[in-house]
Amino acid sequence: MRDEKKPEVGHWRSVCGPLRLVLARNAFIRVLPVVAFLVLLAGLAEKVPAQPASVPEVEVMTVTQKDVPVYSEWVGTTEGLVNAKIRAQVTGYLARQAYKEGATVKKGDLLFEIDPRTFKAALDQAEAQLAMAKAKLGKTELDVKRYRPLAKEKAISQEELDDAVQANLAAKAGVQEAEASVEQARLSLSFTRITSPVDGIAGSANAQIGDLVGPTQTGELTTVSTVDPIKVYFPISEQQYMVLARELAKAGAEAEARADRQKLDLVLADGSVYPHKGEFSFAERQVDVKTGTIRIAVLFSNPGNLLRPGQFGRVRAVTDITKGAMMIPQRAVMELQGSYQVAVVGPDNKVDIRPVKTGERVDSLWVITSGLKPGERVVVEGLQKVKEGVQVNPKPVEAESKPQSVSSAGPEAKPAPTPAPKKD
DSSP, X not given: OHHHHHHHHHHHHHHHHHHHHHHHXXXXXXHHHHHHHHHXXXXXXXXXXXXXXXXXXXXXXXXXEEEEEEEEEEEEEEEEEEEEEEOOSSOEEEEEEOSOTTOEEOTTOEEEEEOOHHHHXXXXXHHHHHHHHHHHHHXXXXXXXXXXXXXXXXXXXXXHHHHHHHXXXXXXXXXXXXXXXXXXXXXXXXXXXEEOSSSEEEOOOSSOTTOEEOTTTOXXXXXXXXXXEEEEEEEEEHHHHHHHHHHHHHHOHHHHHHHHHOEEEEXXXXXXXXXXXXXXXXXXXXXXXXXXXXXXXXXXXXXXXXSOTTOEEEEEEEEEEEEEEEEEEGGGOEEETTEEEEEEEOTTSBEEEEEEEEEEEETTEEXXXXXXXXXXXXXXXXXXGOBTTOBOEEEEOOOSOOOOOEETTGGGSOOOOOOOOBOO
């Protein structure tokens, strides 16, 4: 049996040998194109030169140095130059409202009218009593004239003449009293017509037609405010007042006159600046012991009655001049953990990340108190592309705006968030 299997094994070996050669040749044929393609790519790669690293392009601005005014700002409230509270001076029923609420009125314009019939009757009665007093005075004068010659002739006693003279004097006093009563009645009748004591804007009515009004029955009927010019009150601290008072005392009356004429700006609630300048009016007589501030009043012209009492605004005034202030755009300042940095481009166009100290805000610019020198270039656009020591392609840009004001509240403000520079 073993002899019979040997020819079969030899047969299979003779068949598998040629089969392996065929399979190996087919695999080589399939791999050959792939190897040729990789060799071709390698040859092309050797011929293409390596691209150099790109230099980031940034916008830079030169540090400027100028003298700028330092402005201080205070929150103020508008108030009418005169706020006349209209009240009834006589008691009666309100018969008519003669004005439109919120309208402009002139001095003497009728606002309300109280039913005048009772007061007209009182005036007629007082006039009648005056007529009676005058008639009595006439009779006593005739008696005196008639009794004097009779008393000289001893036709009547001296006592009778004295009684006539005294009756005449009493009648004169009675006439004066009656005239005063007539004047009082006439005045009360005139008080039934409630008129505006000033030019201004009349407020809403606090009483309706038919209400019983009077000095004790109701409060104010309405308020008329004179708003051209209009006052703006704002408080300043006791420390600020002392500094200002010492400067005025040192400079004398001439400086005080200049301070009185100094123009002030009013920044409205919508951020716009009121077109008319304000003038100092007065300072309150005392410091508020609760707040430690003293109230200042400024007058602003108000044509067209744009400003109304009760509005809030920011009063702005020049308090100092910063000499040779170095300024850069706010967007060039980077805040990092409470400190401020700027990216300075040197003469070799390499970036130097430098810490700085910020000062006041000047519109869209910031005053830099330390860390920069005039003429240096700072990156204002492309801060996210730079890091310490990297070379950049600087493109100079013009200044964003001219400095118009420096806010004393500048150090408290913060720059817009700016990405921190890349670290090595």
